[in-house]
Amino acid sequence: xxxxxxxxxxxxxxxxxxxxxxxxxxxxxxxxxxxxxxxxxxxxxxxxxxxxxxxxxxxxxxxxxxxxxxxxxxxxxxxxxxxxxxxxxxxxxxxxxxxxxxxxxxxxxxxxxxxxxxxxxxxxxxxxxxxxxxxxxxxxxxxxxxxxxxxxxxxxxxxxxxxxxxxxxxxxxxxxxxxxxxxxxxxxxxxxxxxxxxxxxxxxxxxxxxxxxxxxxxxxxxxxxxxxxxxxxxxxxxxxxxxxxxxxxxxxxxxxxxxxxxxxxxxxxxxxxxxxxxxxxxxxxxxxxxxxxxxxxxxxxxxxxxxxxxxxxxxxxxxxxxxxxxxxxxxxxxxxxxxxxxxxxxxxxxxxxxxxxxxxxxxxxxxxxxxxxxxxxxxxxxxxxxxxxxxxxxxxxxxxxxxxxxxxxxxxxxxxxxxxxxx
Amino acid sequence: xxxxxxxxxxxxxxxxxxxxxxxxxxxxxxxxxxxxxxxxxxxxxxxxxxxxxxxxxxxxxxxxxxxxxxxxxxxxxxxxxxxxxxxxxxxxxxxxxxxxxxxxxxxxxxxxxxxxxxxxxxxxxxxxxxxxxxxxxxxxxxxxxxxxxxxxxxxxxxxxxxxxxxxxxxxxxxxxxxxxxxxxxxxxxxxxxxxxxxxxxxxxxxxxxxxxxxxxxxxxxxxxxxxxxxxxxxxxxxxxxxxxxxxxxxxxxxxxxxxxxxxxxxxxxxxxxxxxxxxxxxxxxxxxxxxxxxxxxxxxxxxxxxx
Numbered sequence: 001x002x003x004x005x006x007x008x009x010x011x012x013x014x015x016x017x018x019x020x021x022x023x024x025x026x027x028x029x030x031x032x033x034x035x036x037x038x039x040x041x042x043x044x045x046x047x048x049x050x051x052x053x054x055x056x057x058x059x060x061x062x063x064x065x066x067x068x069x070x071x072x073x074x075x076x077x078x079x080x081x082x083x084x085x086x087x088x089x090x091x092x093x094x095x096x097x098x099x100x101x102x103x104x105x106x107x108x109x110x111x112x113x114x115x116x117x118x119x120x121x122x123x124x125x126x127x128x129x130x131x132x133x134x135x136x137x138x139x140x141x142x143x144x145x146x147x148x149x150x151x152x153x154x155x156x157x158x159x160x161x162x163x164x165x166x167x168x169x170x171x172x173x174x175x176x177x178x179x180x181x182x183x184x185x186x187x188x189x190x191x192x193x194x195x196x197x198x199x200x201x202x203x204x205x206x207x208x209x210x211x212x213x214x215x216x217x218x219x220x221x222x223x224x225x226x227x228x229x230x231x232x233x234x235x236x237x238x239x240x241x242x243x244x245x246x247x248x249x250x251x252x253x254x255x256x257x258x259x260x261x262x263x264x265x266x267x268x269x270x271x272x273x274x275x276x277x278x279x280x281x282x283x284x285x286x287x288x289x290x291x292x293x294x295x296x297x298x299x300x301x302x303x304x305x306x307x308x309x310x311x312x313x314x315x316x317x318x319x320x321x322x323x324x325x326x327x328x329x330x331x332x333x334x335x336x337x338x339x340x341x342x343x344x345x346x347x348x349x350x351x352x353x354x355x356x357x358x359x360x361x362x363x364x365x366x367x368x369x370x371x372x373x374x375x376x377x378x379x380x381x382x383x384x385x386x387x388x389x390x391x392x393x394x395x396x397x398x399x400x401x402x403x404x405x406x407x408x409x410x411x412x413x414x415x416x417x418x419x420x421x422x423x
Numbered sequence: 424x425x426x427x428x429x430x431x432x433x434x435x436x437x438x439x440x441x442x443x444x445x446x447x448x449x450x451x452x453x454x455x456x457x458x459x460x461x462x463x464x465x466x467x468x469x470x471x472x473x474x475x476x477x478x479x480x481x482x483x484x485x486x487x488x489x490x491x492x493x494x495x496x497x498x499x500x501x502x503x504x505x506x507x508x509x510x511x512x513x514x515x516x517x518x519x520x521x522x523x524x525x526x527x528x529x530x531x532x533x534x535x536x537x538x539x540x541x542x543x544x545x546x547x548x549x550x551x552x553x554x555x556x557x558x559x560x561x562x563x564x565x566x567x568x569x570x571x572x573x574x575x576x577x578x579x580x581x582x583x584x585x586x587x588x589x590x591x592x593x594x595x596x597x598x599x600x601x602x603x604x605x606x607x608x609x610x611x612x613x614x615x616x617x618x619x620x621x622x623x624x625x626x627x628x629x630x631x632x633x634x635x636x637x638x639x640x641x642x643x644x645x646x647x648x649x650x651x652x653x654x655x656x657x658x659x660x661x662x663x664x665x666x667x668x669x670x671x672x673x674x675x676x677x678x679x680x681x682x683x684x685x686x687x688x689x690x691x692x693x694x695x696x697x698x699x700x701x702x703x704x705x706x707x708x709x710x711x712x713x714x715x716x717x718x719x720x721x722x723x724x725x726x727x728x729x730x
Contacts, residue, residue: 156451169586174581174584176595177580177581177596178581178597179595179597180594180595181597296672298582307584308586311586
């Protein structure tokens with residue numbers, strides 16, 4: 001049995017290479033089909049996200065494609081020179097590959113540790129491989145165990161609940177604590193910028209679709225609104241738009257606050273004190289801080305969010321040892337299962353080897369005693385079964401014990417020779 | 424065999440569930456949620472069995488004493504807690520609701536009158552409507568109180584920009600505000616029905632008609648209940664016509680004041696001379712905690728339960 005992973009991630013490869021090696025969904029299907037044609041005996045799962053491209057393979061025999069062959073496969077699929085791809089790939093085998101898979105699925109190997117999307121991406125990759133008939137018993141077992149480990153880490157540690165990026169903290173730790181749903185909320189973006197767009201991405205995941213963009217430069221507002229399927233308004237409409245908004249993201253480059261307390265007080269009666277979540281990501285700030293003291297106004301500046309991120313980062317780091325412990329436990333369990341599975345054929349032959357003489361002896365005995373009624377026959381049959389089970393118990397127990405430390409090759413060989421268990 | 428269930432069984436189960444809820448503040452656990460729901464569910468089951476045995480073994484109408492009324496209110500509140508916990512696994516509802524459940528059980532065991540309310544067949548139907556609607560109103564007020572507290576805590580945290588503590592996760596302000604408003608609407612409706620049925624009940628028992636069970640209109644409990652109802656009605660009308668008053672913090676404060684009025688009404692029921700519920704001047708009895716426990720135990724034994 002050989003399990004391996006070959007690939008690259010944000011840890012060892014530049015974004016340019018990851019982009020060139022990335023697989024779209026149709027490309028993943030094609031790649032899996034091609035891999036299946038090239039290596040029919042090999043089980044494979046292809047995981048491609050913006051931060052990693054990994055090819056997991058497994059074979060029951062030792063004859064498995066090596067790292068170079070898989071690198072050639074990846075390079076040729078994307079028509080890239082091998083010498084550009086191969087040096088940037090890593091390879092993990094057997095127990096290391098299992099550990100790597102468990103860490104990836106649990107988001108411990110992610111760029112932002114604890115981000116929850118990776119679990120869905122691992123699941124999707126596994127399901128695609130299953131659909132394309134590329135997943136066999138080994139990878140089924142490995143991915144099921146990885147998903148179990150990830151679920152345990154998600155429920156038994158706080159790693160996934162501690163967001164560490166400003167937009168995710170803003171949405172998960174604050175906006176979602178104010179609003180139950182976002183599909184009926186009005187979002188106003190003042191200005192624009194990378195962080196505003198990142199926050200919008202999180203908000204759209206939560207269901208935001210009523211979006212208004214305001215910028216001093218109307219053309220920029222229009223472009224951003226177009227990108228996010230919102231509407232653009234001229235700068236003069238800022239206060240009326242603020243009066244009807246529920247969520248505000250502000251990131252202008254203004255030197256002075258764009259909304260002062262006096263201006264806010266003007267529109268406050270129109271708001272009827274409905275909750276207002278303001279995310280002021282601008283430096284210097286766009287909203288005068290005293291606006292945050294108004295009832296039902298929840299104003300967060302970048303410093304507030306950074307402080308929350310830092311607290312979360314410290315809390316999350318404290319959870320790492322617990323997560324690693326879970327990974328260790330699940331790896332141990334998985335490997336014991338795998339080792340026991342490797343003993344399966346011997347156990348099966350051992351059982352068959354005992355069943356055959358038992359049936360023969362039983363038949364002979366029952367033929368000699370035709371006067372026995374059905375009840376007596378059943379009793380004798382059960383006694384023989386019990387006897388065989390008791391005789392089988394010590395060797396099976398020994399296999400189970402030895403499997404904890406690896407495939408019990410010596411023991412299996414000894415059993416094969418003792419009981420003449422040949423194919 | 425099931426008749427061996429006593430108050431201690433379900434009170435202890437709720438107590439363990441509450442202790443587990445509190446441990447949310449201290450450490451994380453993957454199995455705590457299931458264990459907590461298990462204890463609360465076992466408590467609710469034992470509570471149901473206990474009430475069922477009380478209902479079938481009591482002489483006269485089922486569950487018709489002040490004590491039963493409190494235990495039934497605790498049962499409804501515990502069922503609401505279990506429902507909310509099952510559907511909002513991460514929210515710490517128990518920290519707010521379970522003390523109220525245990526408080527109702529405690530009041531039922533130590534303070535409430537175990538004697539059945541005085542009833543006559545003509546008023547039985549109205550008596551039941553009165554008892555049930557007041558019970559549901561009280562539960563709604565308690566739920567409103569708990570969600571009001573949660574709202575204020577959540578709003579306080581968000582105003583101070585503190586990320587949610589993992590142990591004390593609460594629902595969003597929007598959810599809490601809606602739950603709070605619904606609790607007010609239900610409590611107004613139920614209290615209104617309770618008062619209306621109470622008036623009809625009192626008219627049926629006119630002193631000149633029957634002479635027994637008639638309640639003076641200036642009975643302290645009646646006055647307190649009317650005060651609570653008027654307060655709730657005003658809160659609701661203000662919320663309906665004045666949009667700002669519908670916003671969370673105000674509704675939360677409304678429900679806190681309502682709870683205060685409710686506590687006063689219940690305290691009046693325990694502390695002052697009242698004829699409400701057919702309560703009569705009782706002979707001096709052992710009012711120590713042990714005496715009351717003995718009393719409860721004896722009563723439960725008479726009903727077939729092993730204390």
